[in-house]
Amino acid sequence: xxxxxxxxxxxxxxLFPLGQTIWFGFTDASLxxxxxxxxxGLRNYIEWLDYGNGQGEWLGLLADDRWWRAVRNTVWFxxxxxxxxxxxxxxxxxxxxxxxxxxxxxxxxVLVPWAIPTVVSAKMWGWMLHDQFGIINDMLIKLxxxxxPIAWTASADTAMAAVMMVDIWKTTPFxxxxxxxxxxxxxxxxxxxxxxxxxxPVRVFRKVTLPLVMPALLVGVVFRGLDALRVFxxxxxxxxxxxxxxxxxxxxxxxxxxxxxxxxxxAASTLLxxxxxxxxxxxxxxxxxxxxxxxxD
Amino acid sequence: MSLWKTxxxxxxxxxxxxxxxSADELNIVxxxxxxxxxxxxxxxxxxEAETGHTVNIVSMPExxxxxxxxxxxxxxxxxxxxxxxRLDVIWAPQLADHFIDLTEATADIIDxxxxxxxESQTVDGKLVALPMxxxxxxxYYRADLLExxxxxxxxxxxxxxATAKEIMEAERAAGNSELWxxxxxxxxxxxxxxxxxxxxxxxxxxxxxxxxxxxSVNNEAAVEALTLAATWVGDIAPEGVLNxxxxxxxxxxxxxxxxxxxxxxxxxxxxxxxDSPIKDDVDxxxxxxxxxxxxxxxxxxxxxxxxxxxxxxxxAIELVRFLNDTESxxxxxxxxxxxxxxxxxxxxxxxxxxxxxxxxxxxxxDNAIVRPSAPTKADYNEVSSEIWTAxxxxxxxxxxxxxxxxxxxxxxxxxxxxxx
Numbered sequence: 001x002x003x004x005x006x007x008x009x010x011x012x013x014x015l016f017p018l019g020q021t022i023w024f025g026f027t028d029a030s031l032x033x034x035x036x037x038x039x040x041g042l043r044n045y046i047e048w049l050d051y052g053n054g055q056g057e058w059l060g061l062l063a064d065d066r067w068w069r070a071v072r073n074t075v076w077f078x079x080x081x082x083x084x085x086x087x088x089x090x091x092x093x094x095x096x097x098x099x100x101x102x103x104x105x106x107x108x109x110v111l112v113p114w115a116i117p118t119v120v121s122a123k124m125w126g127w128m129l130h131d132q133f134g135i136i137n138d139m140l141i142k143l144x145x146x147x148x149p150i151a152w153t154a155s156a157d158t159a160m161a162a163v164m165m166v167d168i169w170k171t172t173p174f175x176x177x178x179x180x181x182x183x184x185x186x187x188x189x190x191x192x193x194x195x196x197x198x199x200x201p202v203r204v205f206r207k208v209t210l211p212l213v214m215p216a217l218l219v220g221v222v223f224r225g226l227d228a229l230r231v232f233x234x235x236x237x238x239x240x241x242x243x244x245x246x247x248x249x250x251x252x253x254x255x256x257x258x259x260x261x262x263x264x265x266x267a268a269s270t271l272l273x274x275x276x277x278x279x280x281x282x283x284x285x286x287x288x289x290x291x292x293x294x295x296x297d
Numbered sequence: 298m299s300l301w302k303t304x305x306x307x308x309x310x311x312x313x314x315x316x317x318x319s320a321d322e323l324n325i326v327x328x329x330x331x332x333x334x335x336x337x338x339x340x341x342x343x344x345e346a347e348t349g350h351t352v353n354i355v356s357m358p359e360x361x362x363x364x365x366x367x368x369x370x371x372x373x374x375x376x377x378x379x380x381x382x383r384l385d386v387i388w389a390p391q392l393a394d395h396f397i398d399l400t401e402a403t404a405d406i407i408d409x410x411x412x413x414x415x416e417s418q419t420v421d422g423k424l425v426a427l428p429m430x431x432x433x434x435x436x437y438y439r440a441d442l443l444e445x446x447x448x449x450x451x452x453x454x455x456x457x458x459a460t461a462k463e464i465m466e467a468e469r470a471a472g473n474s475e476l477w478x479x480x481x482x483x484x485x486x487x488x489x490x491x492x493x494x495x496x497x498x499x500x501x502x503x504x505x506x507x508x509x510x511x512x513s514v515n516n517e518a519a520v521e522a523l524t525l526a527a528t529w530v531g532d533i534a535p536e537g538v539l540n541x542x543x544x545x546x547x548x549x550x551x552x553x554x555x556x557x558x559x560x561x562x563x564x565x566x567x568x569x570x571x572d573s574p575i576k577d578d579v580d581x582x583x584x585x586x587x588x589x590x591x592x593x594x595x596x597x598x599x600x601x602x603x604x605x606x607x608x609x610x611x612x613a614i615e616l617v618r619f620l621n622d623t624e625s626x627x628x629x630x631x632x633x634x635x636x637x638x639x640x641x642x643x644x645x646x647x648x649x650x651x652x653x654x655x656x657x658x659x660x661x662x663d664n665a666i667v668r669p670s671a672p673t674k675a676d677y678n679e680v681s682s683e684i685w686t687a688x689x690x691x692x693x694x695x696x697x698x699x700x701x702x703x704x705x706x707x708x709x710x711x712x713x714x715x716x717x
Contacts, residue, residue: 011579030675031373118609131537154540156693187436239540241362241485241682242689249455257366259679260391 018273024266028054031262044267061267069243069249071275077160078228081167086221088168094209096176097183107180114173125166129153129238156244163245166234170210171227175220183209183215184215218287222280228277248272320349325381326371326511328357328364328599330543331563332633339632347619350612350637360542362486365678368392376625380558380607383424386417386598387670391677393420396602400424402614414638417667418600425602428638429615430629432597432705433661434491434584436569437550437558437656441578454499454525456584457557461533464556478533480546481559481659485689488542490668490681491595492559493688496522498666502588505684506669508711510717515706523691530692539693551575557582561597565654566634581654583661595663597637628680630655636662665669673717683708 004082023043029037046060061067096107099217113121128135129152137149150163186209194204232249239245252272327337334356341352357364365388371379372395382394400407403424405417414428436457438450446464451457461478468476482488498504502518530536535549543560551560551568558564568579580698586590601620604611618623626637629652636658642648643659668675687705690696696704 031369130545131535133555149537151535151537151539152538156539156695207589223501240360241685243686253366254682257369258362258682260369260675261679288693 002238009243021266021273022270024263025270026267027263029262029266030177030260031257032260034262037263040263044264045271061264061271066243066246067248067251067268067271070246070248072159072250073245074229074231074247075279077164077167077231080223081171082224082228083163083173083177084164084168086217087222088172089179089220090187090213091180092172092176096180102148110176111173114169114177118233119237121170121236125162125169126153126238129162153239156242159239159242159244163234163238166238167228167231170234171224175224178220178223179213179217181211185216186212187243202236224277224285225283230272231280248275305663313403319581320351320610323350323352323380323609323612323614323616324355324378325352325383325601326355326357326379327383328359328361330359330561331547331567333563333635336629336633337620340620340651341627343624344616344619347614348612350616352561352616353680355379359544360484360488360677362485372606375606377606378605379604380609380613382426382602382604383429383599384500384602386596386600387668387677389418389420389600389602390671390674391426392602393423393425395605396425397610398425399425399427399603399614399617403427403618406618409640410638410664411640411658412661413596414598414600417596426600427602427621428598428600429621430598430626430635431638431662432561432563432636433594434495434559434561434597435565435578435581435658435661435666435685436584436628437525437560437564437581439553439556439575440580441576442556448582450582451557451585453494453496454522454587457585458525458529460531461556465533475554476548477535477555479529479557479559480534480538480541480549480555481690482542482546483530483534483538483689484492484540484542487681487685489685491597491687492669493523493684495593495595496526496561496587498593499584499589500587504666504669506680507635508667508669508672509714510672512706512709512713514709515702519702520698523688523701526688527691527694527698530694562634562636562654562658565652566632594661594665596662596667598636600638657716662674673713676709676712676717679712680709683712 015183023124024037026039026041026245027037028040043061043062046058048060049059057063092110094108096103116124118242127133129137131137131149131151131170134152135147136152140146141149150158152158190208190212191204194208198209230249231247232253235245235247235250236253240250246254248268249272252265252268255261255268258292259265324387325341326336327334329337334354340709341354345351345524357367368382368384368388369392372392373624407424411431412426413425414431418424418426418428433442435452442464443450443460446709448460448464450458454623457479465476465478467587477570481492483492491534494505497514500518500522502516502522505514506518507510507513509611532537538546543547543564546555546560547564547567548562549555551573561700565581569576573579584594586592601617603610603617607613621638623639623642626639626642627648628639629635630642630645634652634655636655637643637648643656660667668677669680673680683705687696687701691698691701
């Protein structure tokens with residue numbers, strides 16, 4: 001009874017659009033005739049096009065190389081950037097957890113990248129990484145690390161790295177904050193006991209800090225993983241339309257709006273949803289097993 | 298009952314009257330580069346003073362690819378928020394349904410416009426947008442550097458490549474380490490489609506998709522053109538050109554760091570403007586020729602359409618007419634170096650004196666190539682995306698030109714199916 005309003009709101013803002021997107025994926029909808037969409041079965045996902053002479057080819061999303069390239073890009077982006085964010089976040093959280101003068105100020109300052117809207121920071125980094133006017137190239141050249149400017153966002157080799165770097169810069173504070181909250185939950189007396197027993201700090205970190213902060217850390221990883229798998233804005237602002245960095249969301253948007261293939265784009269969005277859901281469920285399942293393994297140690 | 302009727306009628310009459318005399322608030326959406334926005338605002342201020350309407354500018358990203366997606370969203374949602382759209386020259390066939398027919402509203406003035414421009418905006422007899430300005434790209438070059446090194450203005454792409462390389466190397470040896478030979482629009486977007494189509498057409502490789510819808514790109518000339526373009530990147534052009542749009546190229550050129558630049562006409566007002574470090578050293582010429590012996594330019598330009606969903610269509614039509622009258626177009630030509638759409642202005646003395654290239658550009662515009670948006674209709678964006686992807690893959694070295702052209706041909710054929 002008390003849940004009814006919440007369920008209704010949730011249904012209206014989450015389930016209804018989701019259901020509609022899934023439905024459009026099975027139709028021939030285009031932006032200009034959304035109301036006149038007709039059911040076409042699985043054609044947007046997979047279809048055998050018969051040439052009529054015994055030959056033919058598979059068409060549709062599941063047979064589209066560009067889609068699978070986008071999936072690979074997205075997963076690669078998510079794995080690398082979330083790993084670095086977790087590592088850096090952990091280090092920063094450990095530092096911030098120590099007591100030192102001015103800690104409150106530093107804690108606030110660390111959050112600055114997270115507070116800047118992504119589009120703004122992506123644009124900002126776009127200028128900083130510019131091959132001719134960019135400050136990054138200028139600094140690297142003055143330091144003597146490189147001889148000629150690197151075209152960070154233009155070259156296929158570095159474009160993905162540039163996108164990841166901006167994401168890591170932006171999101172590490174978020175991870176640091178979550179992990180810091182976890183660290184502060186650890187009771188001081190455990191550390192005191194360890195110190196009285198004369199256990200060395202590395203061992204304390206491995207046997208006390210890490211297991212106890214693990215739940216908070218994993219929640220952070222799941223949050224970030226979800227976000228990273230849907231990444232859109234950084235890629236769209238920094239390096240639009242290139243095969244090297246096109247992610248699932250960028251691919252879906254491109255079909256939905258640029259190409260007027262609304263149904264095909266909806267199918268891509270549906271697959272995106274499924275892939276994100278599967279990866280998240282898989283991750284939660286795997287890490288739980290892992291955690292239990294540690295507990296029986 | 299009759300009292301009720303009288304009341305309603307008089308109410309209706311007064312609303313209608315009020316609607317007629319009262320000032321409307323209009324919104325115009327405008328994807329701008331260079332000085333477009335300033336000139337538009339100045340013209341709008343005059344419009345507001347004369348008519349009492351108010352007009353807000355809704356600004357858009359620089360890349361037309363991005364603008365188009367947003368326009369499409371608004372139009373598909375039948376939004377009444379935007380009254381007047383500035384449309385790229387190629388969009389009329391795809392968006393015709395969303396705009397009102399301007400034929401009647403402009404019947405008295407349409408003869409003064411450049412016929413090809415009007416034709417490009419006419420879809421099945423419907424005038425979708427009133428031509429605002431035209432464009433055909435130019436080759437901008439540093440006259441001072443060419444003179445210093447005793448080089449003529451290049452007439453072919455090979456000459457451009459050789460000249461750029463020679464000047465670049467000589468200048469770099471003399472300490473000008475940031476100088477590049479050639480900058481253009483190499484990012485994966487509509488601008489690269491224009492550049493690539495110009496290279497291919499100037500080599501005699503056709504227009505990728507011909508006006509009758511035939512796909513013609515799979516030929517030796519196209520391969521030759523793209524192969525040459527691929528040699529530029531990292532040699533005479535910075536590697537970053539693979540992510541350059543118009544303003545990125547202008548940024549490099551205007552800071553004095555490039556010998557040649559391909560860009561639209563708007564850049565002329567800026568690179569020769571008061572605050573430009575190279576204002577006395579720049580000159581323009583037509584794009585170089587390829588093996589076919591002729592240069593090719595893509596037709597550009599923007600045109601103003603009134604959305605069918607606008608609630609102030611009369612005022613919007615008034616605005617469209619105003620922004621394209623002689624006074625507004627002269628201002629735009631002089632201050633933003635946008636070639637006008639009124640034929641008479643190409644003989645205008647003031648424009649000729651302030652923007653000397655404009656009178657010379659009339660033949661270039663007359664002979665410009667139109668991108669295949671009319672034959673490919675709703676598929677045009679995907680066609681264009683395939684063209685720029687092929688060019689981008691060749692330039693970034695991911696693919697040989699021959700393979701890229703064959704793949705482009707196959708993909709376009711599949712997209713075309715039984716017919717566009």
